[in-house]
Amino acid sequence: MNVMDTRATSAMLYLDGVHVSFDGFHAINNLSLTLEPGEMRAIIGPNGAGKTTMMDIITGKTKPDEGTVLFDGVTDLTRLDETRIAELGIGRKFQKPTVFESQTVQDNLLLALNVDHSVRGTLFWRGSKAEAERIDKVLETIRLTEARNRLAGSLSHGQKQWLEIGMLLAQDPKLLLVDEPVAGMTDVETHLTAELLKEINKTHTVMVVEHDMTFVRELGVKVTCLHEGTVLAEGTIDQVSSNERVIEVYLGR
């Protein structure tokens, strides 16, 4: 992606002084964070640190009380709704795998493709060869080619997680937000998922929220630790995990 070369100076995602409170509870407190184009960032933090709320803000599900959220250096995300933000090129994988259970694996990917999403476009839609090839490619990447005609609801937990990552790939966004991709996965699946994300990162900017330290270590990327809705520490996994305050709040020692 040449985005990396031309926009290297401006951040892909820029959060500054963001505040959100729900009924007096400060979920996000003066959060500032920058993600460079082409970067992969791991976000860690104890439960309630505001990781999911941060993703809600970026994708337009939650509106911040104050602060700046800029995408691609120019677009103010706080003014847009979920659909518009998705159209801009921000894809999200949810913490709990959310696939369309009563539809087949390939239909799930078909729905995710970033083609015409208008009512008329879908009503008069005819499959094209290019679309079919893209779906085949994604199926291969997420190792679900054999299961393409199975209902998504009948997949195993790990397969659902992959299908959801596959849906992100089909969506082909500029920025991928991945919330706990390896929750409930076996060690082998976790390893494969790390490989998959690294592969995806070659062409996309990725933000991963994850608890699993082995997994984060395997990704080998810059880590940001959140606590009580603000950035506690930032750096390599070794720097962050040796930080006194991180050990105090997160590792519980």
Added chain:
Amino acid sequence: MTPHMLTRSLDRSATIFLAVVAACGILIPLSNLLLPAGSFLQVPTYLVALWGKYVCYAILALSIDLIWGYCGILSLGHGAFFALGGYAMGMYLMRQIGTRGVYGNPILPDFMVFLNWEKLPWYWYGFDMFWFAALMVLVVPGLLAFCFGWLAFRSRVTGVYLSIITQAMTYALLLAFFRNDFGFGGNNGLTDFKDILGFNVQAEGTRAALFALSCLALIIGFLICRAIVSSKLGKVLIAVRDAESRTRFLGYRVESYKLFVFTVSACMAGVAGALYVPQVGIINPSEFAPGNSIEAVIWVAVGGRGTLVGAALGAVVVNYAKTFFTSGVLAPYWLFMLGALFILVTLLLPKGIVGTFNAWWDQSKEKRTPATSVSAAAEDGVTEPKMAE
């Protein structure tokens, strides 16, 4: 509808359904008109009218299944769109009475003369022309659904809250149409119809033709619904039904989809009402009663939501049962039976008649051919044709 949409939309049960409806639509009127009265195979005229009513109900059920079964919008006020279509047709039929009314006024319907009205209200203009009335049958319910849906879906009113406000909508219309000064005949509604397009509405030939037309409308409505649900738009609707916010995060404007399908559904319900009125000979505010809309939802639940064929079947089965049980000693208990039916279906047949049958069919098919079970399930309407068709 393009040809590929038509071919894509026809699976086994759809083809059987269409064949049965077409056969009924042709054979029943023919038997009624051509065979001698009293012959064993002759369908008496009263039955033609009764079954014509069922067919109209089947169209209404289809329209509910389109939004409820495929998009998860539970409208408990769909009877309102049905009644509005009925009123539009009723207004045309009233204007056709002309000087044959009790008061013999060539312009004003009887109830307006009775209320000492001097001239026709503006909203009755044009209803002396059939094409205008036919247009209003689609436009009035469609416009109401569009405005209602635009406000509700944009504000993300969903689930039980939406159901409640649809009930409120039909109840509000019920109260409005009850008022004499609203200009639609008040409590008595519109009745004493004489002609439709120059034919006597009571005549056997007209009734047979209306029955055949109702069957044709059911076929067309069914084909439209099938084309919608088997297009990619149908997949988006199911996605909205199953995981609305996920669909939004994929970049679909969910409210536009809901609005589209809700409006189409309301227009279909309007057509059903318009065909219903000349066959039963009356339209009055009781058609707006909230109970009617709920009953229509029960038909869909009994037949099997999200199957289309099931909705139409459910409407016919439940209404046949209603006719059967309300005409005997069991009459006072019909509502209890309807309630029990709903509870039993919810508990024992949550997929309805057709849904349960389809599940059983797929299962037994899988048993017969265990090796290819996955592809068999895929072919059997569970999924749509392959991408590169």
